[in-house]
Amino acid sequence: MRGITITLASLLILTLISVVFANYAHGYMVFGILILAALKFIGISFCFMELKKAHSFWKVGLLLFLVLFMISVLFLAK
Amino acid sequence: MESKILNHKNIYYPPGGILIWIIIFLELITFGIALIVMVFYGQKELEIFHTSRLQLNTTIGTINTLFLITSGYFMARSVSYLRKGQKEKSSLFLKLTMLGGLFFLGLKTIEYYFKIEAGLTVGHNTFFTFYWMLTLFHVIHVIVGLVILTSVLVGLRKNPSKVAIEDVEASAAFWHMCDLIWLLLFPVIYLLF
Known part of the structure; x- marks a missing residue:
């Protein structure tokens, strides 16, 4: 129970950081926003959805989707 | 409460069940491709996308x-309490989960109202076509999620002994899927351009 509460606090802080980052940082803005979004995605899937308890197939599958999505967006938005 | 011990390390039994995870992957791929196409068009019409954003x-x-993330947290706690047999606390957190979803829909309605008032409708430009299609499709998922959670809540109230933890886990996985989709939509639509 303590683990998911810590995850919640981290997710809320990461959300606020991503908004501040989008408004003030320019150099690596796209990269920074996507990394923060990926961290939140992992937090929800592995902690709230308990994917950490699942077979590696599901963990690798979700991470593969995330990496492909992030690389595609980064490649197109550069 | 009906329950059987499942080994989630088995490839056929991920938390929530294999069917909901197949749906989650299909949904993520669908939204993911749509967002990648949006970024592709965004690079072609950079100025329009920036001013629209x-x-x-x-x-x-x-x-x-913040509402959706907090709502997901309440859902995780509701499932956790149900596993421990604490149905009262589970119901309470389930209601808080649904409240988060309703707040999300309320704010989205306000946002849509102001967009329509300003004439920023689906055909305004390419950015707003993607904005309306993707966010409305997500809103439909949130509404379906709320209907599913309502059925779980009714089950917990009327006949808790018949509620299977696997069904609640599957409902929770659907609700968390709405969080995951929003976590992809929010940075691309609201922050990137």
Whole structure:
């Protein structure tokens, strides 16, 4: 129970950081926003959805989707 | 409460069940491809996408993100309490989860109202076509999620002994899927351009 509460606090802080980052940082803005979004995605899937308890197939599958999505967006938005 | 011990390390029994995870992957791939196409068009019409993005209310988007994340947290706690047999606490957290979803829908309605008032409808430009299609499709998922959670809540109230933890886990996985989709939509639509 303590683990998911810590995850919640981290997710809320990461959300606020991503908004501040989008408004003030320019150099690596796209990269920074996507990394923060990926961290939140992992937090929800592995902690709230308990994917950490699942077979590696599901963990690798979700991470593969995330990496492909992030690389595609980064490649197109550069 | 009906339950059987499942080994989630078995490839056929991920938390929530294999069917809901197949749906989650299909949904993520669908939204993912749509967002990649949006970024592709964004690079072709950079100026339009930038000025359109500035017409969105980032504060509302941020607050909605906080609502959905907190709602997901309540859902995780509800499932956790149900596993321990604490049905009262599970119901309470389930109601809080649904409240988060309703707040999300309320804010989204306000946001949509102001967009329509300003004439920023689906055909305004390419950015707003993607904005309306993707966010409305997500809203439909949130509404379906709320209907599913309502059925779980009714089950917990009327006949808790018949509620299977696997069904609640599957409902929770669907609700968390709405969080995951929003976590992809929010940065691309509200922050990126």
